[in-house]
Amino acid sequence: xxxxxxxxxxxxxxxxxxxxxxxxxxxxxxxxxxxxxxxxxxxxxxxxxxxxxxxxxxxxxxxxxxxxxxxxxxxxxxxxxxxxxxxxxxxxxxxxxxxxxxxxxxxxxxxxxxxxxxxxxxxxxxxxxxxxxxxxxxxxxxxxxxxxxxxxxxxxxxxxxxxxxxxxxxxxxxxxxxxxxxxxxxxxxxxxxxxxxxxxxxxxxxxxxxxxxxxxxxxxxxxxxxxxxxxxxxxxxxxxxxxxxxxxxxxxxxxxxxxxxxxxxxxxxxxxxxxxxxxxxxxxxxxxxxxxxxxxxxxxxxxxxxxxxxxxxxxxxxxxxxxxxxxxxxxxxxxxxxxxxxxxxxxxxxxxxxxxxxxxxxxxxxxxxxxxxxxxxxxxxxxxxxxxxxxxxxxxxxxxxxxxxxxxxxxxxxxxxxxxxxxxxxxxxxxxxxxxxxxxxxxxxxxx
Numbered sequence: 001x002x003x004x005x006x007x008x009x010x011x012x013x014x015x016x017x018x019x020x021x022x023x024x025x026x027x028x029x030x031x032x033x034x035x036x037x038x039x040x041x042x043x044x045x046x047x048x049x050x051x052x053x054x055x056x057x058x059x060x061x062x063x064x065x066x067x068x069x070x071x072x073x074x075x076x077x078x079x080x081x082x083x084x085x086x087x088x089x090x091x092x093x094x095x096x097x098x099x100x101x102x103x104x105x106x107x108x109x110x111x112x113x114x115x116x117x118x119x120x121x122x123x124x125x126x127x128x129x130x131x132x133x134x135x136x137x138x139x140x141x142x143x144x145x146x147x148x149x150x151x152x153x154x155x156x157x158x159x160x161x162x163x164x165x166x167x168x169x170x171x172x173x174x175x176x177x178x179x180x181x182x183x184x185x186x187x188x189x190x191x192x193x194x195x196x197x198x199x200x201x202x203x204x205x206x207x208x209x210x211x212x213x214x215x216x217x218x219x220x221x222x223x224x225x226x227x228x229x230x231x232x233x234x235x236x237x238x239x240x241x242x243x244x245x246x247x248x249x250x251x252x253x254x255x256x257x258x259x260x261x262x263x264x265x266x267x268x269x270x271x272x273x274x275x276x277x278x279x280x281x282x283x284x285x286x287x288x289x290x291x292x293x294x295x296x297x298x299x300x301x302x303x304x305x306x307x308x309x310x311x312x313x314x315x316x317x318x319x320x321x322x323x324x325x326x327x328x329x330x331x332x333x334x335x336x337x338x339x340x341x342x343x344x345x346x347x348x349x350x351x352x353x354x355x356x357x358x359x360x361x362x363x364x365x366x367x368x369x370x371x372x373x374x375x376x377x378x379x380x381x382x383x384x385x386x387x388x389x390x391x392x393x394x395x396x397x398x399x400x401x402x403x404x405x406x407x408x409x410x411x412x413x414x415x416x417x418x419x420x421x422x423x424x425x426x427x428x429x430x431x432x433x434x435x436x437x438x439x440x441x442x443x444x445x446x447x448x
Contacts, residue, residue: 002248009210013241019061023204025193028059034065035160036416038186039072043155044147045183047132049168049432050190053234056162059190073123079131085141087135091127091146112149115156125157132163137176143395144180165189192231198222201233202240215247216254224229224260242267264370 004010012021024032031048038046064074075094076442082090087108092099099107118125129135129143149156161167168189171181177252193201197223203211229235242263247255275381 002244002318003209005248006214006244007210007212007427008206011241012205012209012211013237013244013435016235017061018058019058021205021208022062023201025197025201025214027191027193030189031059031190033412034188035188038160039126040416041185042160044185045180046158046160047168047171047184047187048160048162048190049165049188050279051165051192052230054190054192055188055233057130058233060130060160060162062130070269071123072153073125075125075127077127077129079129079134079139081134081136082139083136084138085260087139087142100448111146112156118150119151119156124155126160127157128160130162133167133170135165140177140180144183147183148163153331178371193236195223195226198226198231198236201236205237205240214253215244218256219252224257228260228264239264262421288322306379343434351387362386380385400421 003009035046035048037043048056048059060076064076067074075091077087077094077181085104088104088111090097092107092111092114093279095111095118097110097114099110100111115125127146132140135143141158143161146157149154149158168187171177171184171187172432199217200215201221202225221243225236229239239260243255243260246252246259246263252259333442
């Protein structure tokens, strides 16, 4: 509904994980670095944990898209308390092994043959186990035993375990899985995004969905979005989607704190929970007037599908220009506490609070005193050279930020590539010597 109203190609805040909407926050970037390091080792377990809605599935989808499938075969199991025997059957099905009527010993032998067959193709296997917190202890032990399969001293199977925080606590605190814990070579917990990451996150998802400038967002809208969601991506998606729906219904073109808080309060009432990042909801207060300074440029056309860093936080529109909107006052009287209202006249009206200051990178001009009148015939002082245009300075700054991001991404790619090459060069000779001429050099996928 709202996507049609605002001219979007699709819903930008859908809950179904889609790697196209991948946005690398600080914690997700660190997770990718750990994944790259773990894959370079080619063995053992990698563990990624995070709260519900932290973006674990989207992270896994992005990882799979960046892997070289010609060198790494990915198997994916979504765990729902799978028992050991069922786990082996699921893995056998992923490897195209007919497990019908096989005993456990015969099934394990068939799985090992299939893993060796993949190795002969010059590929290695990454097994991704999602919802790992639901796995019984016996199934975790079965995974540890599967990680022992090797050829020529090199593991045939590497395992990525993805789960909720209780799995991390179980892994680090239980003596029953000490052997598995010692095989973990990389572990990372996904935290919620920081407040300053919310504007760029919203902008990125809107851009992927085909945003053309409608609706626009004011600076304090992002603070309200963070306060109500706690920075958890899924909560933020749910809230932002409802905010866009409300804006479409009411014809709002500039979304501010008032709209966000109104929607958050409605959602809290509908679900009977607090929409304050999981914390207790604050006492209700009178809504403040809608701010008047947009962060997006409503007149801009969408050029690049990705936003440059800091676009929304700095008050730049998509075309690199700072934006200022015409004031749209919304006179709302402030609600006083009961104790204060008793001491005042019931008919007294309190003036509305001032609108927040615009967020912009434009330099604030100093007040200039009026020039004294010039006497007729007096010498005229030469004019000062014109200062550089603020718009040009802003465009130059944006270009510098984009170049820096490209350099950082290139540096990360080089590091991961070096890790790959280092691992493969060290392993090639031994794989040929131990596995025989039918097995090509060991290979693994790496982050693009």
